[in-house]
Amino acid sequence: MAACGLGAPAAQAEEKDPRTAAAVQDNSFLLEEAYNQEAGVVQHINALRRKDHEWFYAFTQEWPLGSQAHQFSYTVPYSWIRNDDGQRVHGLGDILLNYRPQILYESATSPGFAPRFSLILPTGSKSKGLGDGSYGFQTNWALSKIVSDRVTLHANAGLTTLFDVDGHQPTSYNLGASVIYAVNRNFNFMLENLAEWQQSVTPDGLTAREFTFTVSPGFRYAWNFPELNELQVVFGAALPVSFTRDKPTDYGAFLYLSFEHNFLPKKPK
Numbered sequence: 001m002a003a004c005g006l007g008a009p010a011a012q013a014e015e016k017d018p019r020t021a022a023a024v025q026d027n028s029f030l031l032e033e034a035y036n037q038e039a040g041v042v043q044h045i046n047a048l049r050r051k052d053h054e055w056f057y058a059f060t061q062e063w064p065l066g067s068q069a070h071q072f073s074y075t076v077p078y079s080w081i082r083n084d085d086g087q088r089v090h091g092l093g094d095i096l097l098n099y100r101p102q103i104l105y106e107s108a109t110s111p112g113f114a115p116r117f118s119l120i121l122p123t124g125s126k127s128k129g130l131g132d133g134s135y136g137f138q139t140n141w142a143l144s145k146i147v148s149d150r151v152t153l154h155a156n157a158g159l160t161t162l163f164d165v166d167g168h169q170p171t172s173y174n175l176g177a178s179v180i181y182a183v184n185r186n187f188n189f190m191l192e193n194l195a196e197w198q199q200s201v202t203p204d205g206l207t208a209r210e211f212t213f214t215v216s217p218g219f220r221y222a223w224n225f226p227e228l229n230e231l232q233v234v235f236g237a238a239l240p241v242s243f244t245r246d247k248p249t250d251y252g253a254f255l256y257l258s259f260e261h262n263f264l265p266k267k268p269k
Helices: 010-016
Strands: 041-051 054-064 070-082 088-092 095-101 112-121 136-146 151-162 171-182 187-201 207-225 231-238 241-244 253-262
Touching (some): 207 253
Antiparallel strands (some): 041 253, 070 088, 070 095, 095 112, 112 136, 136 151, 151 171, 171 187, 207 241, 231 253
16 A cells, blocks of 8 residues: 555655656555555545445545554445445445555565455444444455566455354455556556455345456556645546446446655754
8 A cells, every 4th residue: 555445755756766667656446555654654545436336435544653564554434325125325334444564665676565454343334234243354465566667566365254244254355466557757557457256144144155357447646745744645546347247247436535745744954
């Protein structure tokens, strides 16, 4: 992540890594990038997705725990959906508390590697369909590598398990890969691919599994304001297309906006 939602400000990256692809190491949209927040740098992430004619928003805030080696974050979701009774509802979903160690740092020879471990809190209303009514655990293992001056590859693998949903313990899996092309040091084209095996508990108390494959072309652009505590603002958009067996193809939308800045005072030169 600059590490779902989900790197150093471009000015800092430029000093450390002259490759064009290293200038924006931010969150991707459907996948995570294996870059924790650097010491003294916090990121505020807003993501809005339209899927199956419903809207899902998530706010994530990422904090380094003393250094880039350890990161804490939390994710607060909010949804506008149609529940099982066909009623339009909206409200808070299940909050995630996240920890990520930076196991490997991306360099000219090494990939970045950062696994995330999350506690799921049952804060969403189960009766309205906004939450699952169960504590749970989620992990996602992110690998990132700049393979040329302008191209970065990312790979993800993860699972989500809920401890008690009507007497069941549904477990879902995900695999993803993406390629990002840096047109210049501020503008990126993105192509993300995500496979999801989602298990749920049906209203009649049975478990069901659904497979969805999503292809998502998009872009992002970064503005850098070094005079404002090294502020970096990143805006992005994508058009995810999801294929699910026995369902119509879903043509969605994704909007992304993040703010990243130093929260510690600069040391005098």
